[in-house]
Amino acid sequence: MTHVREELTALVDGALEPGRRATVEEHLSSCASCRAERDRLAAVVAACNALPAGPAPSPGFEQRFYARLAREKEALRSPLSWLRRGWRWAVLAAGLSAAAAAAVAVLHVRADRMEMAEHLDLLENYVVVASLDSVESAEDVEVVIHLDELRGAKP
């Protein structure tokens, strides 16, 4: 008998296609073990659904947001902001150049495993961030550039 445990959460969530759902339900009709697992998962889903919503924002949440937004818009209009943005993009360019240089270095130092490991670590960081589509602004660029520092701050 082939159990259907991997599909039980989708069944509980109503996310199975009709044909697959019929197959899973047919299996459940003759498998007490999978039925018990279905009930266990259904109970935890119901418990999560019943949890109260998170805390409401504190008074002034909306006003504080619009104040931040106004400050940001004002800063964007400032001539200094263009200099700052230019600096950030220069940092990005430097970072990308460093990553590219690391990639080239990795390709050319295959014999030196220690050095390769160092560069792979850097590249791995960069790929992780890029794959998460998190580079959306100049601020995010700084996060990329300083990723090693963030990693170093982890416990």
Add this chain to the structure above:
Amino acid sequence: MAPDPDAALMVAFQSGDETAFRALFEKYGRAMMAFCQRFVREPARAEELAQDVFLKLYRSADRYSPSARFSTFLYRIATNHCLNEVRRGEYRLRPDRDPASDGSDPRDPDSLSGSAATPEEEVHGRALERSVRDLLDRLPEKQRAAFVLARFEGLAYEEIAGVLGTTVPAVKSLVHRATVSAAEALAPWVPPTGAEEGA
């Protein structure tokens, strides 16, 4: 796909209609705060993160295409931002704290279990809430995101796939593994029932 009124608001904002942006903030601001609270423990930090999300939305409006649901776009920004925050790692070191016990957590009266809840039920609910927070801290980040989006935000698997930039089968697996972990972690508070599966 049904017409997405929020997408229309976002398109209006792209055209310079700031009132459309305000309408989106009014509709989703509180939901974003609750979403961010699933990644950080302090309500004040969750508020900041929610505000960050809307600032990012404001800045990146021109990147939105109405071919995607607005909520998918918003949750994608929010998920990436919250996971980046979690990656800083500082939250894992902080002791658990029951925010309802120190008066710093102004919960919405509508969201409470109601005056009919007995003291035992309230204690049970808080213990369950703490266990959920501990569980979320332990889950791998993609499982955590998929679980929060499915269990607490009510997103369909297809939309979660759009948010996480992955496939529906991958979401199915992520949500299932996280739910199995939840069943184990929450077992003291959630006895199995004979309930039939949902719709």
